[in-house]
Amino acid sequence: MEKKYLKVGTYVPGTEEKGPVIQRDYYRQGWIFKDGEAFLSHADQVCYVPELSDGGYTRQDFMELCNGQEDFAVECFRAVDWQCPETWVDEQYREDGWGYCPVCGKIYDMAGEACACPVCGWNPEEAGENGDSEGGCRAAEPGGVQPQAGLEAGG
Numbered sequence: 001m002e003k004k005y006l007k008v009g010t011y012v013p014g015t016e017e018k019g020p021v022i023q024r025d026y027y028r029q030g031w032i033f034k035d036g037e038a039f040l041s042h043a044d045q046v047c048y049v050p051e052l053s054d055g056g057y058t059r060q061d062f063m064e065l066c067n068g069q070e071d072f073a074v075e076c077f078r079a080v081d082w083q084c085p086e087t088w089v090d091e092q093y094r095e096d097g098w099g100y101c102p103v104c105g106k107i108y109d110m111a112g113e114a115c116a117c118p119v120c121g122w123n124p125e126e127a128g129e130n131g132d133s134e135g136g137c138r139a140a141e142p143g144g145v146q147p148q149a150g151l152e153a154g155g
């Protein structure tokens with residue numbers, strides 16, 4: 001069976017005389033170039049061009065953005081559909097999709113909820129306490145919200 005790679009648009013690398021020729025196509029959210037074969041098999045070829053920039057990204061670029069960790073580079077490549085990979089990676093950290101453990105020097109998966117490093121137990125919550133003095137009042141009160149019975153059907 002022939003393997004089918006994801007391919008969105010075309011990209012012709014530039015020469016000394018002229019720049020690359022980028023032909024974008026629509027994919028999920030925006031107009032981009034994306035080439036699964038280039039990503040998987042040709043580390044030095046451009047495999048992604050975002051919608052708003054003509055800067056091409058190679059597998060190597062994705063690897064560098066993801067701390068050289070292939071799993072995360074693959075996840076990032078799969079996920080981007082219009083934005084710059086940098087932006088997408090920033091979002092993962094902001095929304096607790098990924099955490100970075102300074103002890104292990106590795107990214108780890110948090111799946112949306114801040115949690116400790118699965119390898120060494122380093123905890124981002126404890127580490128992030130210092131210097132955070134803004135906003136003194138906390139809304140969460142124990143027992144503040146009680147489950148209430150809804151409308152009862154008369155009978």
Ligand SMILES: [Zn+2]
Nearest residue numbers: 101104117120
């Ligand atoms: Zn760790």
